[in-house]
Amino acid sequence: MSTVFWRLWIAAGLSSLADGVLKVALPLVAVGYTREPALVAGLAVAFSLPWLVFALPAGALVDRLDRRRAMLAANLVRGGLLAAVAVLTALGGGSIWALYVVALGAGIAETLYDTAAQSIVPQVVGRAQLARANGRMYAAEQTANEFAGPPLAGVLAAAGVVVALVAPVALWAVAVAALLLVRGEYRVPREQRTTLRADIAEGLRFLVRHRVLRTFSVMVGTFNLATGATFAVLVLYAVGPGSAMGLSEPAFGLLMATTAAGGLVGALLAEPVERRLGRVRALWVSWLAGGLPVGALAVTANPYAVGAAFFTGGVGILVSNVVMVSLRQELTPDHLLGRVGSSHRLVAWGTKSLGALAGGAIAQAFGLRAVFVVMAVPAFAVVAGLRAVSEDQRGCVSA
Numbered sequence: 001m002s003t004v005f006w007r008l009w010i011a012a013g014l015s016s017l018a019d020g021v022l023k024v025a026l027p028l029v030a031v032g033y034t035r036e037p038a039l040v041a042g043l044a045v046a047f048s049l050p051w052l053v054f055a056l057p058a059g060a061l062v063d064r065l066d067r068r069r070a071m072l073a074a075n076l077v078r079g080g081l082l083a084a085v086a087v088l089t090a091l092g093g094g095s096i097w098a099l100y101v102v103a104l105g106a107g108i109a110e111t112l113y114d115t116a117a118q119s120i121v122p123q124v125v126g127r128a129q130l131a132r133a134n135g136r137m138y139a140a141e142q143t144a145n146e147f148a149g150p151p152l153a154g155v156l157a158a159a160g161v162v163v164a165l166v167a168p169v170a171l172w173a174v175a176v177a178a179l180l181l182v183r184g185e186y187r188v189p190r191e192q193r194t195t196l197r198a199d200i201a202e203g204l205r206f207l208v209r210h211r212v213l214r215t216f217s218v219m220v221g222t223f224n225l226a227t228g229a230t231f232a233v234l235v236l237y238a239v240g241p242g243s244a245m246g247l248s249e250p251a252f253g254l255l256m257a258t259t260a261a262g263g264l265v266g267a268l269l270a271e272p273v274e275r276r277l278g279r280v281r282a283l284w285v286s287w288l289a290g291g292l293p294v295g296a297l298a299v300t301a302n303p304y305a306v307g308a309a310f311f312t313g314g315v316g317i318l319v320s321n322v323v324m325v326s327l328r329q330e331l332t333p334d335h336l337l338g339r340v341g342s343s344h345r346l347v348a349w350g351t352k353s354l355g356a357l358a359g360g361a362i363a364q365a366f367g368l369r370a371v372f373v374v375m376a377v378p379a380f381a382v383v384a385g386l387r388a389v390s391e392d393q394r395g396c397v398s399a
Helices: 003-030 035-052 056-064 067-090 096-125 128-160 161-180 198-207 209-238 249-277 279-290 291-297 304-331 335-366 368-388 391-398
Strands: none
Touching: 003 035, 003 067, 003 096, 003 128, 035 056, 035 096, 035 335, 056 067, 056 096, 056 198, 056 249, 056 291, 056 335, 056 391, 067 096, 067 161, 096 128, 096 335, 128 161, 128 304, 161 249, 198 209, 198 335, 209 249, 209 279, 209 304, 209 335, 209 368, 249 279, 249 304, 279 291, 279 304, 279 368, 291 304, 291 368, 304 335, 335 368
16 A cells, blocks of 8 residues: 555544544533433434435535545534634533534535545555555544544543543644645546536436446445334343343443444455455355344344344444445546445435334334344345346456
């Protein structure tokens, strides 16, 4: 890997750490302003909502702009926004509504940053090293966002509200410095001037008409529907003396960490697994492993068995993510990478929200275990999508 890639990697890791800290720190700060559950929980909605309403324009912008500069702008915007709120808080003017502005603004900037960060990788490393590069990027993001970010946020929040708000600003500032060291131009040449709406439509058409990429988007959307439903109600099934699993809050945190640990291992193993098994077999194995968390909850409440399934599922999910992202980067022309990637993510994030609603409805009507039994079907059935790839298209997948 080149020096340019490692500078990009450092920037991505620091940005992910800032994201991980912020998403946990804001609710911790919010309870100092209100004890209303809906208002506190609404911060998570404000973070994720931009992926539903801004993902497509973000993809179009990434394909129009220099992708490194788009990443710089996104970090500067969210860092500046949070810094302003930190100053306001230090002067005694903080409020829950200021936190909502931060959550929404950071969420919008995140759609631009993440789309650009994924689209720039083929320009930095070349297509022959995509699996290795994506594995390293996922490993950094997983470690920073899932492992380091949440506990660090707790320590910072304990040190003070202003400290918790300033820390992500400092992390984004260092990430900006790393990006400034990434030399070169990363704008894709445009042959003609078009409207933003036409650009978005072109990206959607490419995804819909490409059988391999369309199939993968449907598979991911269906799988996220199942996992969204599962994890929306899992805390009720797992935590408390009256729950099926009977876990304490710290034990539940450890259980959830097993998925993140598996994801980190999967990100590091993705390239050798793909090289050893080939893409098609790697996808079959990883997708089947990814369904294990839902399947295990459908048949057992043993926390050790569930934890093992969560770890294995985390490995499988990240292996499949790396393989599919690398393949999407190979099959998509450079000038469409942002739009196709954001269109794919729109499906993934949208179905997570629908899954959470479905999980609550099923649990309310039939009980918690029913959610896992019902959702285990799509969680495993998605592998049938791999059969939808014709032999000549499968050849390009296994190349």
